[in-house]
Amino acid sequence: MKPNDTIRVFVGCDPNNCDLEQMMVLDYSIHKHTSVPVEIVWMQLSRDPKSYWYSNPGTGEGWDTTKWSTPFSGFRWAIPEYCGYSGRAIYMDADVVVLDDLANLWRHPINGKSVVAAKTNADMTRLCTCVWDCNKAKDVVPPIQQLRKDPDSHKHMMKLLKKNRKLIEPYLNTYNCVDGEGLPIEDIKILHYSDMGTQFSHKYAIDRVKAEGFEHWFDGNIMPHPRQDLSEVFDEYYNEALAAGYQLDNYRVEPFGRFPKKSQQGYVGNKVTRPPASKSLFAKLFNR
Numbered sequence: 329m330k331p332n333d334t335i336r337v338f339v340g341c342d343p344n345n346c347d348l349e350q351m352m353v354l355d356y357s358i359h360k361h362t363s364v365p366v367e368i369v370w371m372q373l374s375r376d377p378k379s380y381w382y383s384n385p386g387t388g389e390g391w392d393t394t395k396w397s398t399p400f401s402g403f404r405w406a407i408p409e410y411c412g413y414s415g416r417a418i419y420m421d422a423d424v425v426v427l428d429d430l431a432n433l434w435r436h437p438i439n440g441k442s443v444v445a446a447k448t449n450a451d452m453t454r455l456c457t458c459v460w461d462c463n464k465a466k467d468v469v470p471p472i473q474q475l476r477k478d479p480d481s482h483k484h485m486m487k488l489l490k491k492n493r494k495l496i497e498p499y500l501n502t503y504n505c506v507d508g509e510g511l512p513i514e515d516i517k518i519l520h521y522s523d524m525g526t527q528f529s530h531k532y533a534i535d536r537v538k539a540e541g542f543e544h545w546f547d548g549n550i551m552p553h554p555r556q557d558l559s560e561v562f563d564e565y566y567n568e569a570l571a572a573g574y575q576l577d578n579y580r581v582e583p584f585g586r587f588p589k590k591s592q593q594g595y596v597g598n599k600v601t602r603p604p605a606s607k608s609l610f611a612k613l614f615n616r
Contacts, residue, residue: 334365335434336415338407340400341422343373343584346537346544348576349529350422353562355579356569357426364431369410371403373584380410380472385588394588395479399545402475402482404455408465409472415463421456421520423527425565428517433459433503442497443468444489447504453490457504457518468495507600508555519558523601524592526553528562542583548592554601 339354341347351370358366373391374381381403382390396402404419411417418434436445436459443465446458468488475481489495501509505516507523521527524546537544553559596602 333415333434334367335362335430336367336369336411336417337430338369338371338404338410338417338419339422340371340398340403340419342399342545343581343587344399344537344542344545345540345580345583346533346542346546347422347529348536348579349532349566350424350527351579352569352574352576353529353565354420354422354424354426356572356574357424357565358430360565360568361426361428362430364434366430370579371400372581373399373587375582375584380406383584383587385586391476392479395590396482397590397592399584399587399589404458405469405475405481405485406472408460408462408469411460411462413462413466417460417462419455419458419460420518421522423521423529424457425519425521425562426517427513427519427561428503433457433499433518436497436499436503438464438497440497441494443495445497445499447501448493448496448498449501453486453493453496454504454506455486455489456520456522459499506598507553508558509600513557513561519561521553521558521562523553523597524595525549525551525597526601528553528559532566545589546592548595 337358339351341351355368371381373383373393375384376382383393384390391402393399407417407419416434438445438459438461444455444458444460447454469485470481500517502511502515502517504518504520505511506520525548530550534544
């Protein structure tokens with residue numbers, strides 16, 4: 329890699345303009361902190377047969393999203409082929425705020441048999457922010473035609489990487505800091521406000537989407553995020569972006585319309601935002 333190589337960032341986001349606030353804040357945060365050029369590819373379901381992200385639920389053509397939790401869950405696996413199996417690429421969910429120079433993550437080593445740099449430890453493997461070595465991934469990730477037609481491809485690929493940890497180059501956990509994880513803001517490099525029920529953007533997006541005649545993709549219960557300071561960071565970047573000339577309409581697309589996916593009703597979040605309640609002494613004594 330050359331020092332001033334353009335960083336390629338692929339972002340999974342909603343195809344019905346539900347994520348405009350997230351997209352704007354992410355875009356602004358990347359350019360606020362990053363010292364080299366950045367190219368962003370917004371990965372959204374499309375009705376256009378020429379699009380890499382084409383899906384036609386009526387005919388079964390293109391991507392089959394029926395078992396995805398989000399409208400972009402499986403797209404991350406298509407990135408190496410999209411890039412011609414050449415160079416590097418960063419994948420991110422849209423619900424992210426970058427708080428560090430993205431060049432540092434871009435240049436992270438991917439050694440040995442590893443094909444991707446990501447957050448992985450004994451408890452979890454997360455590819456919601458990761459760096460692909462697109463050439464090395466060719467030997468691990470199935471071709472896009474196979475990925476598209478299998479609604480379980482995302483689940484299968486996650487199982488494969490969790491089982492074969494040598495394929496993942498671990499990076500600092502703070503490059504994918506899930507809902508704060510108890511860290512002060514100054515120690516967080518990339519904030520992933522992951523709990524779909526507590527996302528900072530809901531207070532802007534839910535009413536806007538409803539007024540535009542659409543249903544937001546999240547159909548579970550919405551509740552406050554436990555970290556008010558992180559919520560304030562999102563608000564700060566949101567307002568800074570608007571003041572800098574960023575506009576929600578810059579990210580707007582022709583709405584895709586309804587698409588099949590898993591429901592979030594009954595969604596329970598994560599242990600950071602919703603830690604399990606500690607048992608009472610009585611319950612512990614009687615193992616209840």
